[in-house]
Amino acid sequence: MVPVLDFAVGGDEFITMAGPCSVETESQLMTTAHHVRQAGARILRGGAFKPRSSPYAFQGHGLEGLKMLDRARAATGLAIVTEVMSECDVPLVAAYADILQIGSRSMENYTLLEAAAHSGRPILLKRGMMATLADFLRSAQIILDNGNPNVILCERGIRTFETATRNTFDVAAIALVKQISHLPIIADPSHAAGHRDLVPAFARIGVAAGADGLIVEVHPNPDRAWSDGDQSLTFAEFNEMMDSLEPYFAIRSQGWSESAHQRTLEAVG
Numbered sequence: 001m002v003p004v005l006d007f008a009v010g011g012d013e014f015i016t017m018a019g020p021c022s023v024e025t026e027s028q029l030m031t032t033a034h035h036v037r038q039a040g041a042r043i044l045r046g047g048a049f050k051p052r053s054s055p056y057a058f059q060g061h062g063l064e065g066l067k068m069l070d071r072a073r074a075a076t077g078l079a080i081v082t083e084v085m086s087e088c089d090v091p092l093v094a095a096y097a098d099i100l101q102i103g104s105r106s107m108e109n110y111t112l113l114e115a116a117a118h119s120g121r122p123i124l125l126k127r128g129m130m131a132t133l134a135d136f137l138r139s140a141q142i143i144l145d146n147g148n149p150n151v152i153l154c155e156r157g158i159r160t161f162e163t164a165t166r167n168t169f170d171v172a173a174i175a176l177v178k179q180i181s182h183l184p185i186i187a188d189p190s191h192a193a194g195h196r197d198l199v200p201a202f203a204r205i206g207v208a209a210g211a212d213g214l215i216v217e218v219h220p221n222p223d224r225a226w227s228d229g230d231q232s233l234t235f236a237e238f239n240e241m242m243d244s245l246e247p248y249f250a251i252r253s254q255g256w257s258e259s260a261h262q263r264t265l266e267a268v269g
């Protein structure tokens with residue numbers, strides 16, 4: 001279990017993290033924060049430092065974005081998860097965030113993993129898009145070995161020959177991690193799907209596979225989003241998705257045994 005503010009990820013409570021891909025404006029972030037909290041989210045997501053595939057795309061507001069997240073936490077009581085891309089930024093991001101997100105593109109940045117571990121903050125480790133499960137767990141192990149036990153894994157889809165979805169959502173990895181690791185794992189249906197119409201179905205599949213929570217992109221006006229608009233849910237769609245999860249919680253709790261092992265690498269080669 002990973003403690004965050006006054007709750008935990010990986011315990012009895014299913015935890016939803018939600019919010020925009022990028023922190024854009026005060027009103028965008030605040031309205032989203034209030035909305036997702038009302039719909040049952042515990043944690044607000046939002047990128048201030050953005051790893052964009054194109055150098056010409058919006059790169060994030062940096063410190064100003066962190067300050068907006070801080071104000072959104074004060075206004076709503078939601079915990080904050082936000083990405084840190086460079087080891088130089090770890091102290092700054094750790095001063096504002098409750099959970100440090102290590103993005104897919106950084107999963108194998110070992111200097112960053114060590115620096116993030118030493119911050120003492122819980123870490124949300126996203127699976128690299130080209131990473132095997134063994135690679136993923138090795139990166140988690142680096143954080144653990146650097147004295148930080150509070151790692152939350154995140155399955156966000158991997159690259160395969162299939163291009164019909166943005167990434168191939170490897171839900172089998174969620175079921176397997178629940179059997180072989182003590183670490184909590186959450187599902188990111190947004191980056192796996194790439195299109196908002198598919199996100200609720202992917203969320204339900206992730207829950208059924210045994211995920212401890214979700215991280216979902218939500219935006220007041222997805223068509224105008226500065227990043228990842230295609231896969232961001234409207235407020236109404238987010239409500240609908242949350243309501244649709246209920247029957248899947250029962251499936252989730254039947255799906256895996258409690259006999260997780262502390263060390264995982266042998267099991268996955």
Ligand code: PEP
Nearest residue numbers: 021103104105126156191
């Ligand atoms: C994100 O969460 O917005 C993000 C960039 O995710 P990933 O690192 O999984 O691509």
Ligand code: MN
Nearest residue numbers: 021217227228
């Ligand atoms: Mn995104």
